[in-house]
Amino acid sequence: MSENLVSSAQRQLGATVEVGPIALGCWRFTGTSDADNARLIAEALDLGINLVDNADVYGLDWGGSGFGACEEALGRVFKLDTSLRxxxxxxxxxxxxxxxxxxxxxxxxxxxxxxxxxxMNVEHVELYQVHRPDLFTHPDEVATAFSSLHDRGLVLMFGVSNYTTAQTRALLARAHVPLVSTQPEFSCAELTAIRDGTLDLCIEAGMTPLAWSPLAGGRVISGEGLRPELIAVLDEVAEREKVSRAAVAVAFVLSHPADAVAIVGTQDLRHLAEITMATSIHVTRTDVYRIVEASEGKKLP
Ligand SMILES: NC(=O)c1ccc[n+]([C@@H]2O[C@H](COP(=O)([O-])OP(=O)(O)OC[C@H]3O[C@@H](n4cnc5c(N)ncnc54)[C@H](OP(=O)(O)O)[C@@H]3O)[C@@H](O)[C@H]2O)c1
Known part of the structure; x- marks a missing residue:
């Protein structure tokens, strides 16, 4: 049988923290009860999903009540079930x-x-990330913030998101504390991170890529805006491996040698369980290149 490219191994976040290959995002953590949110987090942990990604700005869309709402929702979950944090x-x-x-x-x-x-009702976070690059701030300012937060024990490690490779390199050169992750959009429908050096820089610098919207925000399921040939390849692999299309799309993200973590955004326990099948399927080199070709709509040379 040909080589399986899917890496189901734990990912290293900095020197001391291990996380599963799939993470849970809180962007859509709106509109459900605290008890439902607590159930989702507990189920995720039972499935080996131990990295939870939030942001202060989450809550402004998806029917949320405003800036900070998804962090507050997670804070209520931590109060409801004190074993989770x-x-x-x-x-x-x-x-x-x-x-x-x-x-x-x-x-x-x-x-x-x-x-x-x-x-969030917590004393510290394991990872604090700059959500988007501020083009008019010197990286020394970011480095100063990181050092202060680290020295006060409020943050263990740091990351960036939506940074170009040049912006990340500039910050790497100026930061005095561990810069361990970058968070780009990456899915079978959005391949920029594969080609613009983002994932290569992770390998070079020992950073972990945290892939946001690995199902293209649900469009991998609805098909909206995606080439029909991409859906067809995903479904062919899904049928062969006896899993859902979502699991194949997540497995594609886990197949890149940069060992990305896929941050999924489902709020549905059944979908979450389906997705975790991604770590137990077989995806070949031919499969991933067929997905790339179908996604880009042209044959590779
Ligand atoms: N750094 C950034 O700028 C940035 C930007 C965007 C997102 N993010 C991070 O990435 C996380 C995930 O983003 P995302 O929510 O767009 O991720 P996603 O996993 O690509 O999409 C999740 C959406 O797909 C839907 N979906 C439909 N069918 C599904 C199925 N069979 N299985 C799973 N999901 C299905 C989900 O609905 P159901 O709930 O009904 O399953 C949900 O609305 C966010 O929470 C956030 O942490 C970061």
Whole structure:
């Protein structure tokens, strides 16, 4: 049988934290009860999903009640079931302010992170990420914020999101604390991170890519805006492996040698269980190249 490219191994986040290959995102953590949210997190943990990704800005869309709402919802979950927090590698992000839209000055990031911790009812987070690059702030400001948060024990490790490779390199050169992750969009429908050096830089610098929207925000399931030939290849592999199309799409993300973590956003326990089948299927080199060709709509040379 040909080589299986799917890596189901634990991922290393910095020197001390291990996380599963699939993570749970809180962007759509709106509209359900605290008890349902607690059930989702507990089920995720039981399925080996221990990285939970939040952001201060989550709650402004998907029917949420505003800035900070998804962090507050997670904070209520931690109060409801006090056993959950210590089982989680908790990640959040700051630096987006609707209307500005970005601020990564040291003062702003430190205060934003303090407020995130308060909203989530936690003493610290394992990972604090700059949500989007602030083009008009020197990386030394970000580095100063990171050092301050790290030295005060509020944050163990740091990451960036939606950074270009050049922006990440500049911050890597100036930061004095561990910069362990970058969070790009990456899925079978969005391959930029494979080709623009984002995933290669992760390999070079020992960072972990956290792939956001691995199902293209659900479009892999609805088919909206995707080439029919991509859906056809995913379904062919799904039928062969006896799993859902969603599991194959997540397995594709887990097949890249940068050992990405796929941050899924489902709020549905059945979908979550289906997705975790991604780690037990066989995806070949031919499969991934067929997916790339179908996604891009052209044959590779
Ligand atoms: N850094 C950034 O800029 C950024 C941007 C976007 C997202 N993110 C992170 O990435 C996380 C995931 O993003 P996402 O929610 O767009 O991820 P996704 O996993 O690509 O999409 C999730 C959506 O797909 C739907 N879906 C439909 N059928 C499904 C099926 N069979 N299985 C699973 N899902 C199905 C889900 O609905 P159901 O609930 O009904 O399953 C949900 O609405 C976010 O929570 C956030 O942590 C980061």
């Amino acid at each position: 210590d089982r989680i590698a908790l990640a959040t992000k700051g630096g987006i302010i609707p209307g500005v839209p970005y601020n990564s000055s040291a003062k702003y990031l430190v205060e934003a992170c303090e407020k995130s911790l308060q909203r």
